[in-house]
Amino acid sequence: MPHTQTGPRTVAIVGPYGSGKSTLFDALVAAAGGPARRGAAPRGNTRIAHCTYLDEPWALIDCPGSVELAHEAEAALAVADIAVVVCDPDPVRALTVAPLLRRLEELGMPAMVFVNRIDTFTGQVRDTLTALQELTRRPLVLREVPIRDGEAITGYVDVVSERAYLFRRGTASELIQLPDSVIEPGSEARAALVEVLADHDDALLEKVVEDIKPTPDEVFERLRAEESLAHVTEVLLGCAERDHGIRRLWKALRHDAPTAAQTAERRGVAAEGGPMVQVFRTLNAGHGGKLSWARVWRGPVKDGATLDGNRIGGMWRAGNGDMLKITEAATGEIVALGRLDGVATGAVLGDAGNAELAFPAPSQPVYSVAITTADRKDDVRLSGALHKLVEEDPGLVLRQDPDMGETILSGQGEMHLKGAMERLATAFGVKVDAHRPRIPFRETIRQPVHQHGRLKRQTGGHGQFADVKLDIAPRERGEGFLFIDKIVGGAVPRQYIPAVGEAAEEAARKGAFGYPVVDISVTLVDGGFHTVDSSDMAFRTATRMAIQEAMPKADPVLLEPMHHVTVTVPNSYTATAQRLLTGRRGQILGYAEREGWSGWDDVEAVVPEAELHDFIIELRSQTMGLGTYRHQFDHLAEAHGKVVAEAQKMAAG
Ligand SMILES: Nc1nc2c(ncn2[C@@H]2O[C@H](COP(=O)(O)OP(=O)(O)OP(=O)(O)O)[C@@H](O)[C@H]2O)c(=O)[nH]1
Ligand SMILES: [Mg+2]
Incomplete structure (x- = not known):
């Protein structure tokens, strides 16, 4: 098979939590001549390795599988040529791959599926394939048919070449004679593959119709074309832990993954033009300063070059656990660039032309904590450290809540935030x-209440005097605070009236339950003054006293924020979602199929904000991690009973 040099290509290794991505990454690196794996891979971290397989350069990106770190996988997909989706062979667990397969479809991105852990699998690969196919419109084509010894899968038949191999641990599989037992399943799989490919190729279709068997080369060529155009998704089998199916995967990638030029075309990057890169990951490395990992959409890019006013201060390639300093990077490479201080994750630098390299916006945070420094001494350093943290991780959102006097860090889940706080401590030295x-x-x-407020104080020489009569009345929800001046005849001199209005509004920031009072009007109807002893200050004090005294008498009611919540789940979990929402004092508004997502529902409800804090944890635990939700403040509703007692306790504490 003729094979032209393609230049560097990038593979994003993605898949559900714990499916074996990092193990596969290590196995691929080792098979490409890198170091053998050194024990269990750290979980929850994106890793990047540069390797060379059969003389061709590759970058592999090992993405974390946790749904809480989905934005990291998204970032890798934004710059990769192809995704390898690692999944479990158990058809019941197939559903966990659904969001990913849909996303790849949305992106029009080429992908292969690596069905891992076949060492533990006693079921039928056919069933796995059927379960996976239900989740995506893109045809899945099985590249390998397993050879079994008893229940154990010991090798495979390559469906296209019709050659049989036995797995050999830590090394290439051994070519064997085609066992009788796989002749039939092999030719069935081949026919299925050819049929799918024939949808895209008239010559092949003719052969299918006339029952002529196409040659392996014909099939290979077609497969390459359709795989690299994301028209089909190849499915391969293996066991990352024992190095089974690793070289087969490498060869499939080598042969069928699109070139950087094809990817550039898919992303709208013109072939001609000046250097251009896109940052997909930012790391603040201690004294090394900031590192921006970038894809070179168009090279060569030289160290020291200035792109859009940013001078590249250092350039590295990911080695095997180390960093290799380089001076120039070619089209398609993944490199770390130094000292791009003002450059954010996702930024495109250089000759972008009309290229629209949309970078995924992180999903709305679903979990928040209020943070305080463990040591008050660190208070001054906190905001700088948080700024760097958020710069690294676009999945985080930082917000000051002036009302509550809190610093709120929001993210994609409990584990995500825990990791962020750990990084705050270890990388930026601030414990929170x-x-x-x-x-x-x-x-x-x-x-409504009428309230008289009177301040009369005689202390030595100069006294203090002010007298106000206020009408305090409820307004409609959402109308806010209103001050009305109805003084006639100078009962309160004009110059003091603004002070009364301001003091009334200020005093209303803490009502009978200890929370800001909303939607009231305060009308100044009458009052009195003293030519010497009255002042702005005196009128403020009198007004404040009046409001504080009036509130408990005005039949106060606590209002709690209610959110409009949209929960998205596979429809097998729709009833579960409704039950969880109802259990959290939610009022279900209804549900409908999610637009463009057959098999998934959006459940709409109105839920008190107080119930949403850890909702995502329960939702995920009850839906195989698949449930997500969006929310938006909707209105304030009257609260009663336990909620009021807890709110008062919180206000006091
Ligand atoms: N039996 C078996 N175990 C495997 C295989 N591949 C990985 N494992 C094990 O599965 C566990 C998880 O593997 P990882 O490679 O860390 O999984 P991951 O997908 O990177 O996990 P996250 O990054 O946390 O999503 C480890 O204990 C591996 O040893 C396999 O092919 N067979
Ligand atoms: Mg991993």
């Missing part, structure tokens, strides 16, 4: 404690 954020309760009144 996390608390459950306070709920921004509000309160209002249901009864």
